Amino acid sequence: MLQEMVSVEIADQLVDDELxxxxxxxxxxxxxxVERAFYEAGKALMELRDRRLYRSTHKTFEEYCRDRFGHSRxxxxxxxxxxxxxxxxxxxxxxxxSEADLTTNGLQILPTSEGQVRPLTKLEPxxxxxxxxxxxxxxxxxxxxxxxxxxxxxxxxxxxxVPNTYQIGEVCQILAKDNPDLRGKGGCWCIVSxxxxxxxxxxxxxxxxxLRIDHLKPxxxxxxxxxxxxxxSTRINxxxxxxxxxxxxxxVLKHLGSVNRPYLTDLEEKMLSLIxxxxxTKSS
Numbered sequence: 001m002l003q004e005m006v007s008v009e010i011a012d013q014l015v016d017d018e019l020x021x022x023x024x025x026x027x028x029x030x031x032x033x034v035e036r037a038f039y040e041a042g043k044a045l046m047e048l049r050d051r052r053l054y055r056s057t058h059k060t061f062e063e064y065c066r067d068r069f070g071h072s073r074x075x076x077x078x079x080x081x082x083x084x085x086x087x088x089x090x091x092x093x094x095x096x097x098s099e100a101d102l103t104t105n106g107l108q109i110l111p112t113s114e115g116q117v118r119p120l121t122k123l124e125p126x127x128x129x130x131x132x133x134x135x136x137x138x139x140x141x142x143x144x145x146x147x148x149x150x151x152x153x154x155x156x157x158x159x160x161x162v163p164n165t166y167q168i169g170e171v172c173q174i175l176a177k178d179n180p181d182l183r184g185k186g187g188c189w190c191i192v193s194x195x196x197x198x199x200x201x202x203x204x205x206x207x208x209x210x211l212r213i214d215h216l217k218p219x220x221x222x223x224x225x226x227x228x229x230x231x232x233s234t235r236i237n238x239x240x241x242x243x244x245x246x247x248x249x250x251x252v253l254k255h256l257g258s259v260n261r262p263y264l265t266d267l268e269e270k271m272l273s274l275i276x277x278x279x280x281t282k283s284s
Contacts, residue, residue, distance in 0.1 A: 034112070035110065035112040036086075038079060038082055038083075038086075038111075038112075038113055038114040039082070039083050039086045041079050041083075042079035042080045042081070042082050042083025042084075042086075042114070043083045045065075045076045045079055045080050046080045046083060048061075048064075049061050049076070049080070054068075061073060061076070074180075074181075077180035077181070077183070078114055078118060078121075078180070079114055080180060081118075081121040081180050082111070082114040082117045082118065082121065084121070085111070085117040085120050085121055085128055086110070086111060086117065088125045088128055088129070089110060089111070089128065089129060089132060090110065109136045109141065109142065109143055110143075111132075111143070112143050113146075115145075115146035116143065116144065116145065116146050116149055117132075117149070118146060118150075119131075119146065119149045119150040119153045120132065120149065120153065121179070121180070122177075122179055122212070123153070124177075127156075130156075131149065131152050131153055131156060132149070134152050134156075135148050135149045135152045138151075138152060164195055164196065164197060164198055164199070164200070164213050166192050166195055166200050166213065166216065166218070167192065167195065168192055168193065168194065168195060169191065169192065169226055169227075169230060170191075170192045170218065170219075170221075170226060171189055171190070171191060171192075171218075171219045171221045171225070171226050171229045171262070172189070172190055172191075172192060172200075172202065172216040172217060172218055172219060173187060173188070173189055173190075173216070173217040173218075173219055173260070174186060174187065174188050174189075174190055174202075174204070174211065174215060174216065174217075175214070175215050175216065175217055176215070177214075177215065179215065182211075182215065185204065185209075187258055187260070188204055188205065188257050188258045189204075189219065189229065189257065189258070189259070189260070190202035190203060190204045190209075190216075191203045191226075191229065191230055191233045192216075193208065196210070198212065198213060199211060199212050199213060200213060200216060202216070203233055203237065204257060205233075205236050205237075205240070205253055205254060205256065205257020205258075206240060206253075206254070206257065207240075219260075219262075221262050222262075225262035225263075226262075228262055228263065229262055232256070232264070235272065235276065236253050236256060236257060236272075239253060239275060239276065239279055240253065242279045244278070244279050244282040245275075245279065249275045249278070249279075252271050252272070252275060253275070255268075256268060256272065
């Protein structure tokens with residue numbers, strides 16, 4: 001008799017644990033919201049940034065993110081870049097799937113957090129798809145962790161590394177691609193100051209950066225032209241260190257840092273010389 005009562009109680013518990021069709025539908029809907037939370041955040045931040053909807057209260061997007069959301073602009077950039085990756089995966093990998101299938105339901109495994117796709121943000125769209133699929137396979141058909149994705153990226157990059165043929169003093173153009181850290185630097189010229197195995201340290205109009213070689217494009221200037229650009233780089237960076245540099249002058253230097261030719265026009269040279277004279281006069 002006691003055994004029968006225990007069996008009935010266990011059966012009741014099993015019945016109570018079963019979800020109704022409505023509850024199952026609610027569960028799937030809420031799971032999708034959790035999975036896409038980082039994506040929705042990234043898309044919202046992108047629109048806030050691009051439309052400058054922060055301008056009524058803050059001068060910069062960085063200040064706005066810190067005050068409103070309590071995180072750095074870098075964190076916002078990570079979320080924005082992650083949303084781009086998510087868009088790429090859903091648009092190109094899931095064109096034949098309905099919106100209801102764009103979840104981790106076995107038909108298509110998709111990222112559920114920004115950290116999982118951060119290693120993919122610096123890859124080309126096709127590479128992102130390939131690496132993500134490889135990471136899913138390595139995770140046994142489940143959503144891979146950020147560590148698993150990073151390991152797959154590193155292994156693939158090891159197999160596809162291209163020798164670094166850049167030389168110190170060479171003039172290159174920066175390719176920002178999808179790297180949020182290079183926002184505003186795309187198209188700017190730079191001088192190679194150090195050559196590493198698979199990266200270069202370069203000097204731009206506003207500082208020094210270490211970039212992967214796929215973010216650089218050779219300008220193919222002659223030795224003489226490279227020397228002229230090195231001289232220009234020295235003049236610009238010397239002015240950037242001045243405490244007397246006004247915003248208008250800074251705008252001129254930014255322009256000179258993005259010219260796609262190995263010389264300055266007469267007007268540009270006059271403007272640069274005037275800024276040098278003004279800074280020299282104020283400092284004396």
